[in-house]
Amino acid sequence: MAVVFQGIGATAALTSATSVDSKKLYILSRRLVSETKSTFMVVRSDGRLNSGSNRRAQKLITNAVATKADSSPATKPGHELLLFEALREGLEEEMERDARVCVMGEDVGHYGGSYKVTKDLANKYGDLRVLDTPIAENSFTGMAIGAAMTGLRPIVEGMNMGFLLLAFNQISNNCGMLHYTSGGQFTIPVVIRGPGGVGRQLGAEHSQRLESYFQSIPGIQMVACSTPYNAKGLMKAAIRSENPVILFEHVLLYNLKERIPDEEYILNLEEAEMVRPGEHITILTYSRMRYHVMQAAKTLVNKGYDPEVIDIRSLKPFDLHTIGNSVKKTHRVLIVEECMRTGGIGASLTAAINEYFHDYLDAPVVCLSSQDVPTPYAGTLEEWTVVQPTQIVTAVEQLCR
Amino acid sequence: MAMWITRPRNITHHLKTNIGFLEFFKYQRIWLRTSSYSNPLPSNLIAKNYGSTSPPLLRDWASFFTARRYKSENAAKQVVDEEKQALDFLGGSVTFTSDLEFISESPEKKVHCYRVLDDNGYPITSTRLPQVSNEITMKMYRDMVTLQIMDAIFYEAQRQGRICFYATTTGEEAVNIAPAAALTPHDVILPQYREPGVLLWRGFTLQEFANQLFANKEDYGKGRQMHVHYGSNKLNCFTMSAPIATQLPQAVGAAYSLKMEKKDACAVTFCGDGGTSEGDFHAALNFAAVMETPILFICRNNGWAISTPLSEQFRSDGIAVKGQAYGIRSTQVDGNDPLAVYTAVRAAREMAIVEQRPILIEALTYRVGHHSTSDDSTKYRPADEIEFWRNERNPVARFRKWIERNGWWSEKEDSQFRIEVRQQVMQAIQAAERIEKPPLSEMFTDVYDQTPSNLQEQEEMIREAIKRHPKDYPSDLPV
Numbered sequence: 098m099a100v101v102f103q104g105i106g107a108t109a110a111l112t113s114a115t116s117v118d119s120k121k122l123y124i125l126s127r128r129l130v131s132e133t134k135s136t137f138m139v140v141r142s143d144g145r146l147n148s149g150s151n152r153r154a155q156k157l158i159t160n161a162v163a164t165k166a167d168s169s170p171a172t173k174p175g176h177e178l179l180l181f182e183a184l185r186e187g188l189e190e191e192m193e194r195d196a197r198v199c200v201m202g203e204d205v206g207h208y209g210g211s212y213k214v215t216k217d218l219a220n221k222y223g224d225l226r227v228l229d230t231p232i233a234e235n236s237f238t239g240m241a242i243g244a245a246m247t248g249l250r251p252i253v254e255g256m257n258m259g260f261l262l263l264a265f266n267q268i269s270n271n272c273g274m275l276h277y278t279s280g281g282q283f284t285i286p287v288v289i290r291g292p293g294g295v296g297r298q299l300g301a302e303h304s305q306r307l308e309s310y311f312q313s314i315p316g317i318q319m320v321a322c323s324t325p326y327n328a329k330g331l332m333k334a335a336i337r338s339e340n341p342v343i344l345f346e347h348v349l350l351y352n353l354k355e356r357i358p359d360e361e362y363i364l365n366l367e368e369a370e371m372v373r374p375g376e377h378i379t380i381l382t383y384s385r386m387r388y389h390v391m392q393a394a395k396t397l398v399n400k401g402y403d404p405e406v407i408d409i410r411s412l413k414p415f416d417l418h419t420i421g422n423s424v425k426k427t428h429r430v431l432i433v434e435e436c437m438r439t440g441g442i443g444a445s446l447t448a449a450i451n452e453y454f455h456d457y458l459d460a461p462v463v464c465l466s467s468q469d470v471p472t473p474y475a476g477t478l479e480e481w482t483v484v485q486p487t488q489i490v491t492a493v494e495q496l497c498r
Numbered sequence: 499m500a501m502w503i504t505r506p507r508n509i510t511h512h513l514k515t516n517i518g519f520l521e522f523f524k525y526q527r528i529w530l531r532t533s534s535y536s537n538p539l540p541s542n543l544i545a546k547n548y549g550s551t552s553p554p555l556l557r558d559w560a561s562f563f564t565a566r567r568y569k570s571e572n573a574a575k576q577v578v579d580e581e582k583q584a585l586d587f588l589g590g591s592v593t594f595t596s597d598l599e600f601i602s603e604s605p606e607k608k609v610h611c612y613r614v615l616d617d618n619g620y621p622i623t624s625t626r627l628p629q630v631s632n633e634i635t636m637k638m639y640r641d642m643v644t645l646q647i648m649d650a651i652f653y654e655a656q657r658q659g660r661i662c663f664y665a666t667t668t669g670e671e672a673v674n675i676a677p678a679a680a681l682t683p684h685d686v687i688l689p690q691y692r693e694p695g696v697l698l699w700r701g702f703t704l705q706e707f708a709n710q711l712f713a714n715k716e717d718y719g720k721g722r723q724m725h726v727h728y729g730s731n732k733l734n735c736f737t738m739s740a741p742i743a744t745q746l747p748q749a750v751g752a753a754y755s756l757k758m759e760k761k762d763a764c765a766v767t768f769c770g771d772g773g774t775s776e777g778d779f780h781a782a783l784n785f786a787a788v789m790e791t792p793i794l795f796i797c798r799n800n801g802w803a804i805s806t807p808l809s810e811q812f813r814s815d816g817i818a819v820k821g822q823a824y825g826i827r828s829t830q831v832d833g834n835d836p837l838a839v840y841t842a843v844r845a846a847r848e849m850a851i852v853e854q855r856p857i858l859i860e861a862l863t864y865r866v867g868h869h870s871t872s873d874d875s876t877k878y879r880p881a882d883e884i885e886f887w888r889n890e891r892n893p894v895a896r897f898r899k900w901i902e903r904n905g906w907w908s909e910k911e912d913s914q915f916r917i918e919v920r921q922q923v924m925q926a927i928q929a930a931e932r933i934e935k936p937p938l939s940e941m942f943t944d945v946y947d948q949t950p951s952n953l954q955e956q957e958e959m960i961r962e963a964i965k966r967h968p969k970d971y972p973s974d975l976p977v
Contacts, residue, residue: 236781243748279737
């Protein structure tokens with residue numbers, strides 16, 4: 098299991114294997130630290146979801162966690178950056194640290210990546226370590242697997258997660274399996290990452306939620322980042338992991354700005370993030386839906402509800418420990434996801450919660466997800482296919498009746 | 499210039515007689531500029547006999563006139579200048595032509611196949627005999643015999659129900675052993691599934707083969723991968739994966755890794771003729787060429803992909819010609835001639851490492867056995883074709899004639915050796931049968947680097963089920 102490295106203050110937390118009954122209350126992890134003493138940790142994600150064609154500026158919830166705001170920005174330690182820059186920073190630090198780390202994908206080299214995550218890395222590390230590949234996803238994923246088995250630590254960038262469907266064969270039959278079928282002789286420490294999710298009118302083929310398809314593959318781990326802080330932490334953890342990890346980014350979250358620590362930190366790949374503690378209801382979400390949930394939370398707080406919001410982050414395996422503790426406290430669960438209704442992450446999570454925490458539930462688990470339709474191109478239709486804050490508020494009100 | 503074009507009876511023909519010269523010239527320039535015709539060409543202008551007899555060209559009648567009809571020197575010079583111009587295209591400088599040409603779908607001459615020994619094991623005198631040490635030659639022969647016997651006995655074991663699946667390499671012994679002989683232990687091999695010979699050469703023992711087939715606890719794969727899909731990291735042979743051609747891009751990745759580390763080694767990967775239809779084959783070749791990786795693609799063209807013969811697999815002249823399409827140096831060798839294969843792979847390896855480039859080798863051979871124990875190939879191919887290749891074109895027999903004629907081997911030694919190998923294989927099978935199967939815990943390890951909680955739970959569940967209903971589970975299953 099991945100280990101949490103905390104550079105914050107004096108607390109160095111180690112999480113053991115996730116088992117529902119262990120005494121996790123004694124373990125201080127970052128989330129608890131941020132609630133008690135926020136020195137330089139301002140969990141602020143500015144809701145500027147900019148893509149080139151964005152006409153409708155959606156102002157999202159800013160400060161969702163109850164923290165004491167510091168007065169002058171100049172004295173705040175840490176540095177501000179955008180999410181894609183955070184990814185790049187994490188990537189660069191790992192490439193600096195370990196010469197075996199390399200990146201491959203379409204246009205990652207001198208172009209700097211379609212979302213600028215690998216900008217300037219080719220100049221710094223050379224064409225061979227930041228490799229531009231021809232357009233054949235199955236093949237460069239296969240290439241990464243072969244390179245990993247021979248000792249490198251490659252990171253595969255899919256220009257869009259949807260294109261990685263072409264790489265499904267290599268990911269499922271080889272990436273997930275070869276460590277097992279070779280009897281442990283060959284490890285495959287690859288990281289497969291790319292933007293997915295519904296963007297701004299990108300069309301059905303560019304709006305795929307691949308976490309639904311990949312969640313069944315044994316042998317891989319899946320994580321989804323949502324803030325610059327967890328993007329950098331998860332990227333570093335994924336690169337250091339010996340298992341193949343798929344890191345899901347979201348097209349609309351690349352321009353989120355946040356202040357992150359200057360010190361090095363790595364996050365646990367299997368841990369969920371407590372975004373807002375509460376008492377009445379547990380809302381589980383990940384990636385972009387986190388921001389819709391936080392916007393709904395603002396409304397809910399005004400209406401007198403106290404939702405507990407958890408960003409599950411780890412899509413495979415689920416952090417059932419954090420989720421379990423929350424369910425035991427609130428007894429009501431709402432899952433908000435962007436996946437389709439059938440066979441999505443929410444469907445699996447609903448099944449898992451029902452199986453393990455049935456006795457603690459006072460109401461059925463409700464899952465808000467996108468409809469089982471290809472994502473339409475028209476702006477209004479696209480908006481209706483994604484779960485909106487008003488729907489979340491209504492669902493909470495119904496559950497908490 | 500081909501003179502089979504019939505005299506065109508259309509407007510241009512009339513024009514040449516009726517209009518003034520300059521008008522005609524203007525008309526010519528229009529023809530020269532356009533590259534596509536809006537109307538389909540009349541069929542009498544299209545050559546009916548492509549192939550080796552006539553040059554496969556389709557000419558437009560305008561340029562036909564251009565070459566013969568100019569009286570004015572200026573006009574002639576202008577046309578020639580245009581033809582000499584080149585387009586500074588992104589892919590490289592491209593010269594123009596005013597003769598519309600189509601590259602033929604098949605070359606005038608088929609690719610030549612390199613061989614050193616003829617069908618009876620005599621060296622072909624016109625070729626320079628490669629210098630192969632006696633030691634390597636004899637090891638090659640002995641390993642080919644071992645492979646042959648191993649295949650026969652394991653196949654029989656499957657028929658007796660002792661193992662549930664096997665795939666032989668009968669008829670392809672040379673293309674299994676000889677490439678391995680030409681490589682060093684540092685070269686990384688990614689086989690398809692019909693190359694146990696490379697493992698055999700590198701030191702995989704008969705017992706280790708049997709362990710994998712019986713999926714016992716000594717198997718390096720811990721009883722997880724299907725039969726015949728061996729793998730050994732200490733011998734630098736990656737575990738075989740069943741989907742066809744997935745190992746080709748992985749091999750490019752391995753070669754890329756070797757290139758990054760500047761090792762004096764190359765990656766070698768195998769596939770069959772059927773595997774060249776997979777998308778991964780084309781992308782891997784393309785990638786290897788673009789990235790200039792030191793890799794050898796060895797294609798065992800054995801004529802059949804289960805029941806699909808070559809004519810239904812592709813229409814190119816074999817596989818070697820495909821290399822050029824990707825910018826890869828390629829060659830075709832007689833896959834049943836171990837010396838030829840050895841020489842070719844040796845030379846290719848040198849080029850691959852020194853020049854950092856991919857090489858494609860097509861080895862022509864024949865799959866004498868069935869595709870696997872689940873197949874009966876007499877259903878789709880004539881039995882006498884199989885017998886012909888089993889007897890007349892047998893690579894082991896052919897090599898044996900060569901070494902016996904040189905006095906390095908005798909019939910007595912041969913029969914003695916075969917008896918020994920047979921005994922060893924039988925012993926290996928008997929020993930492997932007796933070894934315990936892998937324990938239940940091995941079902942859940944190695945999915946990840948450390949077993950996560952959900953898998954631990956699932957293991958608990960199955961253990962409980964076995965405890966409660968021991969009769970429903972195999973009694974010899976170690977828990």
